[in-house]
Amino acid sequence: MNKKSAAREFCFQYFFHMQLPIFKELREESANSNEAIISSISQFKESTDTLLEKNLFQYVVGQVENTLKHYGELEEKIEQYLTNWKVNRLSKVDHTVLLLAFSELMYHKDTPPKVVINEFVELAKKYGAKESASFVNGVIDKFAKSEIL
Template identity: 40%
Template sequence: MKRREAREKAVQTLFQLDNTEMTVDEAIAYITDSPVNAFYESLVKGTIENRQEIDAVLKDKLENWSLDRLPKIERTVLRLAVYELLHNEDVPHRVILNEAIELCKQFGDEKSGRFVNGVLSKFEEK
């Protein structure tokens, strides 16, 4: 599984986990077959495990929005991207931004990509 596909599946899994009673392992099993790709699993579990930190950082970057008011796909993509920005130092900042925009285009719409780009552009490049 290539990294782009892993991110796509991670968004699907995280989207499914948002406001459900499903466990992480159940959601992973629902989205992908065994054996589970390590990068994909690290994205999903890392985003879930660090969600409080991610949400706190996101709240500081959102202007005139609350996380609860965001459309679910934008919130999911932002959480995944912020997880990577904060905890995945081997991926360049620009790649994370581009991937997030592409995920929004795939799962959301043109406005989703612009909104997510605006939020993520507030993060300083490492």
């Protein structure tokens, strides 16, 4: 696994963890404070013994910051590309993967969309249900073809 893939996986794990109801207050605080985000990510990083180079730590901070800042907009975008589904019915894994994939495609345009899609489909394969990868791939691909590519 390359270093950027490891950073995406760490980001997924962190954001999955942050979506638990007990972290609602911290999520709201972090959405308004870069310092709170950095502190929260640093604490999570220590608890997982994850090694991230400085530039990859900054990628994670940027990804989390953009996802929190644009959370409502991202939810609306995801909902727009779901067929016969509602965001609140998605599994937490699929929801987290879609949030981070849409966020990266919309706000971190330095990576080719096909790479981003592949990386997040791989996370869905690793952490999601049997059908998660194909479901996530379809939603992200439809969004990317319509708005990014």
